Each structure stands twice: as structure tokens, then as C-alpha cells.
Amino acid sequence: MSLFETVAVALWAMLPAYVPNNAAVLAGGGRPIDGGRTWRGRRLLGDGKTWRGTAVGVLAGAALAGVLNAVGPAVSSALGVDLPTFPLAAGFALAAGAMLGDIAASFLKRRTGRERGAAFPGLDQLDFVVFALLLTFLSAPEWFGSVFTLEVLAVVVVVTPLLHVGTNAIAYALGLKDEPW
Ligand code: CTP
Ligand code: MG
Numbered sequence: 001m002s003l004f005e006t007v008a009v010a011l012w013a014m015l016p017a018y019v020p021n022n023a024a025v026l027a028g029g030g031r032p033i034d035g036g037r038t039w040r041g042r043r044l045l046g047d048g049k050t051w052r053g054t055a056v057g058v059l060a061g062a063a064l065a066g067v068l069n070a071v072g073p074a075v076s077s078a079l080g081v082d083l084p085t086f087p088l089a090a091g092f093a094l095a096a097g098a099m100l101g102d103i104a105a106s107f108l109k110r111r112t113g114r115e116r117g118a119a120f121p122g123l124d125q126l127d128f129v130v131f132a133l134l135l136t137f138l139s140a141p142e143w144f145g146s147v148f149t150l151e152v153l154a155v156v157v158v159v160t161p162l163l164h165v166g167t168n169a170i171a172y173a174l175g176l177k178d179e180p181w
Contacts, residue, residue, distance in 0.1 A: 061095025
């Protein structure tokens with residue numbers, strides 16, 4: 001595969017994992033998942049992880065996988081790249097894994113004394129990637145193996161933090177997010 005093809009496949013395959021966090025920012029609010037519960041004097045997850053944000057995030061990511069399947073053939077021939085289609089399990093796993101990673105990161109942030117919204121460089125940018133890939137590997141191992149080659153994984157690990165920093169800065173500038181990370 002050329003570098004262009006590798007980057008195109010990596011971005012395409014990860015789109016259902018990229019969208020949930022942004023959808024959650026737009027949809028968030030209402031009851032926090034931890035219901036206000038604390039552990040060792042600190043919130044379990046905090047007010048930044050809500051049922052509504054999580055549900056909308058997962059559904060948005062999974063729905064996007066369906067849209068990508070519909071437009072995939074046209075985009076593939078326009079780019080001259082063989083883009084992957086998403087089995088239902090893979091679309092859901094990418095989206096749910098991304099939300100799960102973000103929730104796990106909040107759990108870690110609270111355990112390390114960071115208040116809601118505090119930055120945790122490294123974790124903030126890669127938490128959702130690791131969980132999205134892991135859950136997809138577990139849910140659709142053959143599909144995972146055929147799409148996420150070592151080259152594609154390397155591109156994902158390099159490009160995702162850049163995209164994450166970029167989109168969050170935009171969301172912050174637009175007033176959608178309280179912090180630029
Ligand atoms: N959000 C949500 N549910 C989620 C993830 C995000 O409702 N599962 C919404 C919340 O309104 C949250 C916003 O998206 O405030 C931004 O998400 P994020 O940066 O992940 O949360 P923070 O508020 O920064 O909290 P934390 O420190 O726990 O990351
Ligand atoms: Mg945050």
C-alpha cells in the first residue's frame with residue numbers, strides 16, 4: 001500500500017471511533033453515569049460523563065459506519081483506494097470502545113486527583129483509540145486483522161492525537177467545549 005492509501009484506510013476505518021466524543025460534547029447533559037457517587041472522597045467519573053452524551057455518542061458512531069458503508073464504493077473509486085466496509089459489530093465496537101476509553105480516562109483522572117476538565121496529556125489523545133481498537137479486535141477479530149495492518153495501526157497512533165488536538169481546539173474556539181483539550 002502507498003502512504004496515501006494507508007492514511008486513507010486508517011482515517012476511514014477510525015471515523016466511527018472519532019465521531020462519538022464530538023457527538024457527546026454536543027449532546028452531553030442530564031444525569032451523570034456515576035449518579036454523583038464518590039469513591040475515596042472523589043467522584044467516580046464526574047459530571048462530564050453523562051448517559052445522554054454516551055448514548056448519543058455510540059449511536060452517532062455506529063450510524064456513521066452505516067453511512068460510510070453506503071458511500072464507500074463511490075469514495076473508493078474516486079480516491080482509487082480500496083476502503084473497508086464495516087460489519088455491524090465493528091461499527092458498534094469502534095463507537096462504544098471510543099466512549100468506554102473516554103470514560104475509563106475520566107475514572108483515572110478522578111483517581112489521580114484531577115478535577116473535571118483537567119488535562120491529562122497523552123491519555124486525553126489516545127484513551128479512546130486504545131479502547132476502540134481493543135473492543136473491535138474482540139468483537140470482529142477477522143475484520144480487525146484484515147483492516148488494521150501494522151502500517152495502518154502506526155498511522156492511527158500518529159494521526160489520531162493530531163486530529164484530536166485540532167478538533168478540540170476548533171470546538172473550544174466555537175464555544176462548544178469548555179477547554180481546548
Ligand atoms: N460528555 C458526555 N458524556 C460522555 C462524554 C462527554 O456527556 N460520555 C460531554 C460532557 O458534557 C462533557 C463534554 O462532553 O463535559 C466534554 O467531554 P470531555 O472533555 O470528555 O469531559 P470533561 O468535562 O472534560 O470531563 P473529564 O475531566 O472527565 O474528561
Ligand atoms: Mg475534557
